[in-house]
Amino acid sequence: MRRGWCPTVFAPMPSGDGLLVRVKPPLGRLLAVQARALAAAAARDGNGVLELTGRANLQIRGLTAASAERFARAMVGAGLASPDPAAERRRTVAVAPLADAASLDVAASLEDALTQDDALAALPAKFGFAVALSGIAADVRLYPSGEFWAVWPDGAGIAAATRAPVRAALGLAHAFLAVAPGAARMHDADADALFAAAGLRPALPAPLPLRPRIIGQLPGGFGVGLPFGAVDAATLDRLAACGTLHVTPWRAFLVAAATAVPPDPALILDPADPRRALTACPGRPACAAAAADVRADALALARRFPGRALHLSGCAKGCADPRPAPLTLVAGADGYALVRNGTAADPPVARGLSLGQIAAMIAA
Numbered sequence: 001m002r003r004g005w006c007p008t009v010f011a012p013m014p015s016g017d018g019l020l021v022r023v024k025p026p027l028g029r030l031l032a033v034q035a036r037a038l039a040a041a042a043a044r045d046g047n048g049v050l051e052l053t054g055r056a057n058l059q060i061r062g063l064t065a066a067s068a069e070r071f072a073r074a075m076v077g078a079g080l081a082s083p084d085p086a087a088e089r090r091r092t093v094a095v096a097p098l099a100d101a102a103s104l105d106v107a108a109s110l111e112d113a114l115t116q117d118d119a120l121a122a123l124p125a126k127f128g129f130a131v132a133l134s135g136i137a138a139d140v141r142l143y144p145s146g147e148f149w150a151v152w153p154d155g156a157g158i159a160a161a162t163r164a165p166v167r168a169a170l171g172l173a174h175a176f177l178a179v180a181p182g183a184a185r186m187h188d189a190d191a192d193a194l195f196a197a198a199g200l201r202p203a204l205p206a207p208l209p210l211r212p213r214i215i216g217q218l219p220g221g222f223g224v225g226l227p228f229g230a231v232d233a234a235t236l237d238r239l240a241a242c243g244t245l246h247v248t249p250w251r252a253f254l255v256a257a258a259t260a261v262p263p264d265p266a267l268i269l270d271p272a273d274p275r276r277a278l279t280a281c282p283g284r285p286a287c288a289a290a291a292a293d294v295r296a297d298a299l300a301l302a303r304r305f306p307g308r309a310l311h312l313s314g315c316a317k318g319c320a321d322p323r324p325a326p327l328t329l330v331a332g333a334d335g336y337a338l339v340r341n342g343t344a345a346d347p348p349v350a351r352g353l354s355l356g357q358i359a360a361m362i363a364a
């Protein structure tokens with residue numbers, strides 16, 4: 001994954017296995033007809049696998065220059081992308097999968113305002129907004145708080161209380177451009193200067209991140225996890241028959257208003273499923289840079305150590321998770337390198353390990 005590049009359907013990103021595109025379902029919702037259109041286009045134009053990202057987007061790999069153009073047209077036709085590439089780039093609003101009507105209204109208004117505000121074209125590619133949603137990467141956060149909204153720049157720890165959350169959020173985005181020109185992310189800017197430039201007064205402690213329960217029966221539907229955060233096109237097509245899919249940033253869909261989903265080995269329907277503890281990039285054969293079929297190896301280790309948190313990476317890039325993990329295994333020509341409490345790019349404590357040797361080390 002290239003740093004600073006945030007692909008869209010109009011701006012594919014070169015990766016080890018062809019071009020990668022990212023689809024941003026409006027308000028994080030996929031109607032059945034949209035999910036089917038997306039599945040069909042992913043199978044026809046890409047490698048047929050869809051990955052959920054940490055910002056509740058879907059990414060598809062393995063496209064060519066020609067198939068990426070066809071894919072973009074299909075997404076616009078399905079209502080999953082703006083026809084204007086510049087507006088599509090600025091549509092970076094993530095909303096909680098179980099958001100109420102008021103939060104959805106705010107998210108929709110914010111998305112509209114962003115696509116119309118050409119001055120915000122200067123925002124960095126990864127700059128994003130989170131509505132009623134915590135625990136994901138975002139630069140401006142909006143959270144309902146009684147009759148007000150708490151709105152704050154990421155990293156501030158303190159929020160403005162406002163009845164005009166969209167105006168406040170846009171104000172912070174403009175303030176970022178004014179007070180931190182050249183900065184990559186909101187948390188790099190001075191929070192006091194941001195509030196002052198946006199004409200906001202910080203008044204509330206910023207709400208703390210929450211990680212909701214997401215697999216199984218939930219108040220608003222049924223949560224379905226995806227092993228390694230990925231689903232193949234045929235499975236997505238089947239899942240579309242169960243109802244509208246709400247995309248989450250937690251490697252899961254919420255099937256709205258459903259009380260059950262038919263058993264399917266390609267899906268995680270039980271919160272105790274050991275695959276939830278695994279993180280792995282697509283690996284071989286999907287990615288040309290991969291030195292091993294890391295997902296198959298992760299499943300083999302999970303059978304011996306169910307529930308053990310493991311990150312397996314096909315190379316030191318660590319696309320699946322840039323954060324440090326207790327145990328990261330990085331595939332190389334001579335076997336796996338083992339990193340403790342680090343990322344795939346950190347120095348390993350051992351190299352050239354077979355799966356059997358790794359199992360013995362974990363068991364010890």
Ligand code: SF4
Nearest residue numbers: 281287314315318319
């Ligand atoms: S981390 Fe995995 S997906 Fe990313 S480049 Fe390396 S092998 Fe490919």
